[in-house]
Amino acid sequence: MDxxxxxxxxxGSKFLIALTGLFLLIFLVAHLAxxxxxxxxxxAFNEYSHKLVSNPLVYVAELGLLAIFALHIxxxxxxxxxxxxxxxQRYAKRKWAKSKNDRxxxxxxxxxxxxxxxxxxxxxxxxLLTFKFGAYYETSAGIRDLYRxxxxxxxxxxxxxxxxxxMGVIVFHLWHGASSAAQSFGVNSPTWSPRLLWxxxxxxxxxxxGFAILPIYTFLLNTPPRGVISI
Ligand code: HEM
Numbered sequence: 001m002d003x004x005x006x007x008x009x010x011x012g013s014k015f016l017i018a019l020t021g022l023f024l025l026i027f028l029v030a031h032l033a034x035x036x037x038x039x040x041x042x043x044a045f046n047e048y049s050h051k052l053v054s055n056p057l058v059y060v061a062e063l064g065l066l067a068i069f070a071l072h073i074x075x076x077x078x079x080x081x082x083x084x085x086x087x088x089q090r091y092a093k094r095k096w097a098k099s100k101n102d103r104x105x106x107x108x109x110x111x112x113x114x115x116x117x118x119x120x121x122x123x124x125x126x127x128l129l130t131f132k133f134g135a136y137y138e139t140s141a142g143i144r145d146l147y148r149x150x151x152x153x154x155x156x157x158x159x160x161x162x163x164x165x166x167m168g169v170i171v172f173h174l175w176h177g178a179s180s181a182a183q184s185f186g187v188n189s190p191t192w193s194p195r196l197l198w199x200x201x202x203x204x205x206x207x208x209x210g211f212a213i214l215p216i217y218t219f220l221l222n223t224p225p226r227g228v229i230s231i
Pocket of ligand 1: 028031035049053062120124127128131132146150163170211212214215
């Protein structure tokens with residue numbers, strides 16, 4: 001069997017998009033768990049991130065993540081280009097799905113997957129410039145003070161709003177991704193398919209809410225309520 005042919009076919013591409021999407025979801029769960037340590041305070045947060053970046057395996061993990069992210073995008077762009085090539089004349093009028101069983105028509109969310117995916121990509125680039133390649137503060141112990149960076153970034157309400165809106169877009173992308181992935185993995189069993197779908201959607205909401213809480217929490221830490229005197 002020629003694997004290259006399998007993975008360049010439409011079904012193979014959809015499978016790879018779903019598989020890489022699943023890895024990205026796992027990354028997000030781990031990233032959220034690490035970021036929630038922010039609530040535990042500066043020492044816990046900075047020591048955790050220092051341990052992470054000083055492990056030589058982090059470079060392998062980062063390269064792997066980059067490759068998975070790139071494959072997810074390249075395969076999606078390939079599918080879109082192919083579907084346009086197969087249908088050079090666009091329909092004069094779009095028809096939206098009216099019911100769940102109306103599979104021949106486009107659903108609102110599948111049409112916006114490309115848009116929400118592009119916004120997610122732009123968010124990730126901005127996010128890396130802000131945090132990974134952002135200002136370098138140091139703690140008295142001589143390690144990077146990411147806690148201070150996060151406090152500084154989210155003292156700006158514009159950044160907080162940007163993150164909260166971006167998380168809404170990402171939830172939308174993951175929510176729809178869950179149903180495409182459940183179909184692509186071929187688990188159309190009447191008991192498992194809906195369960196997996198709802199596990200995926202549940203994770204989408206948990207990830208979105210978890211990440212949206214952090215900028216708001218950080219902003220509120222910066223601005224204690226009136227009447228409270230911090231020593
Ligand atoms: C409140 C939301 C978030 C906060 C506070 C946050 C915080 C951070 C911080 C502090 C880093 C730098 C880690 C380091 O250099 O040691 C980082 C890296 C990163 N973040 Fe986030 N993050 C958030 C949401 C997200 C989301 C939603 C995504 C993806 C859609 C994401 C993707 C990444 C990636 C890819 C890296 C680089 C990882 C690496 O190179 O090891 N983050 N984030």
